[in-house]
Amino acid sequence: MIALPLLLTAGAARAQAEPKFAFGKAEEVKAVKQVEWTAQVKGGAIATTGNSQSETGTLSATVSRKEGNNKLAIEGAVAYGRSNIRTPVLAAPDPTMPAMPPTIVGLERREVTTTNNWVVKGRYDRFFTLNNAGYLSAQSAADPLAGKAFTGGGQLGYSRQLVNTGMHLLVAEVGYDLSHERYVQQPGKTLDPVTIHSARFFVKDTMKVTDATGATASVEAFFNLNEEGKALNVNTGTPGVDPFKDTRVIGKLGLTTTLRKRLSIAFGFTIRYDQNPAPLPVPSGSPAGTVFDAAFLPFAQSFDTMGEATLIYTFL
Numbered sequence: 001m002i003a004l005p006l007l008l009t010a011g012a013a014r015a016q017a018e019p020k021f022a023f024g025k026a027e028e029v030k031a032v033k034q035v036e037w038t039a040q041v042k043g044g045a046i047a048t049t050g051n052s053q054s055e056t057g058t059l060s061a062t063v064s065r066k067e068g069n070n071k072l073a074i075e076g077a078v079a080y081g082r083s084n085i086r087t088p089v090l091a092a093p094d095p096t097m098p099a100m101p102p103t104i105v106g107l108e109r110r111e112v113t114t115t116n117n118w119v120v121k122g123r124y125d126r127f128f129t130l131n132n133a134g135y136l137s138a139q140s141a142a143d144p145l146a147g148k149a150f151t152g153g154g155q156l157g158y159s160r161q162l163v164n165t166g167m168h169l170l171v172a173e174v175g176y177d178l179s180h181e182r183y184v185q186q187p188g189k190t191l192d193p194v195t196i197h198s199a200r201f202f203v204k205d206t207m208k209v210t211d212a213t214g215a216t217a218s219v220e221a222f223f224n225l226n227e228e229g230k231a232l233n234v235n236t237g238t239p240g241v242d243p244f245k246d247t248r249v250i251g252k253l254g255l256t257t258t259l260r261k262r263l264s265i266a267f268g269f270t271i272r273y274d275q276n277p278a279p280l281p282v283p284s285g286s287p288a289g290t291v292f293d294a295a296f297l298p299f300a301q302s303f304d305t306m307g308e309a310t311l312i313y314t315f316l
Contacts, residue, residue, distance in 0.1 A: 036066045044310070046081075056081030056115055074122040081115035113284040117143040131161040135173070144184050146300045147278030153179040155200060166208070173202040177222050184281035187291045191279060192230035192239075196246060198222040213257040222248040234276050237297045246276040256312075268308040277302055 040062045047055045060077035089106035121139030128134065140152040157175015164170075177200040183191040204218035228241040249272070256266040277300035282290050292298070 034067070037064070038066075039063050042310075042312075053084035053109070054081060054114065069127040071125045071127075072122070074120075076118075076120040078118040079115050081113070082111055083114045084109045084111050113145065116145055117141070125159070131164075133159040135159050135175070144281065145284075146304075147184050147280050148181055149184045150182045151179060153177065153196075157200060168208070169206040171204050171206075173200070175200045179222075181278070183278050186279070186281060187289070189292075191232070194228050194231040195226075196222075196224050196228060197226045198224050198248075210257075213255070215256075216252070216254040218250075218252045220250045228276075231276065232279055232297070232299075234299045234302075241276050247273075248275070249273040264312040266308070266310050266312060268306075268310075270306045270308075272304040274300070274302055 041060070043057075043059045045055075045057045056079070058077070058079045060075065062073065062075045064071065064073040086107050087110045088104040089108055091103040091105045093102075094100055119139065119141035121137065121141075123135060123137035126134050134157070136154070136156050138152075138154040140150065142148060142150050155175055155177045157173055159171060159173045162170045162172055177196075177198040179196040179198065180193060181196070182193045185191055200220070200222055202218070202220045204216065207215045209215055223244055224241070224246040225243055227243055228246060230239055231241045231246070232239060233241050233245075251271045252268065253270075254266065254268045256264055258264050280298040280300050282292065
């Protein structure tokens with residue numbers, strides 16, 4: 001089943017712009033003579049019953065302040081979902097027939113958490129010239145299902161507008177990223193927090209396809225500069241990750257088009273890569289006291305993808 005949640009938007013966001021946190025652009029602030037505030041709130045929910053039983057909700061908000069050559073943007077988002085899945089009830093094994101395969105004598109349901117993440121981030125841009133700016137940002141987040149109880153950090157760097165033809169805008173950024181990760185603890189094991197110092201590179205292309213339609217594509221990459229002595233190595237299961245062995249990449253594609261004066265539709269696709277992902281916690285819904293075998297240490301998958309289709313209605 002495909003669900004298309006309706007997102008209610010309040011603020012002065014343009015329908016043609018991708019409704020997500022993005023780099024600042026000088027043209028957004030050069031003509032501002034006084035303080036200008038904008039705000040946007042989006043929310044969505046999906047619920048199914050019957051054979052498939054699940055509930056998922058999302059909520060996000062963005063606030064920005066522009067004054068002269070300065071821009072400040074703050075964004076927060078949360079997503080949570082649970083599913084009630086079928087699990088088999090097995091008959092007691094017959095000791096006189098050891099070769100008999102397990103027999104299902106009933107079905108029951110078990111509730112598990114399938115989505116649980118949040119993020120809060122803020123960014124300040126200072127424009128020195130039309131094409132040159134410095135940026136400073138900070139963020140905190142958590143994704144327990146991926147093994148990360150908390151991540152936080154900040155970024156500092158230089159932003160350069162490379163191309164601006166009115167129909168085509170290309171921006172590149174280079175800078176430093178500091179990340180601190182705390183992992184979901186496992187029974188009988190202690191997972192130490194890890195601090196990562198990385199070089200950050202970012203490129204985003206924004207294209208005006210028509211007067212009503214815009215497209216975006218971006219790639220953001222982080223290369224760890226330090227040895228992560230306490231991080232568990234996904235290849236060996238032991239502590240120690242060398243420099244440039246914990247690369248993280250985020251790629252995004254987006255398309256937004258105006259349907260009516262205040263109604264737009266947006267499509268997006270995101271892919272994330274983590275060369276050294278976090279150890280996985282015991283799965284949600286496992287019986288109390290469940291632990292991993294001493295010889296078994298699972299890690300989160302290196303790749304995550306997400307597709308989006310959203311309706312946007314602008315009130316103001």
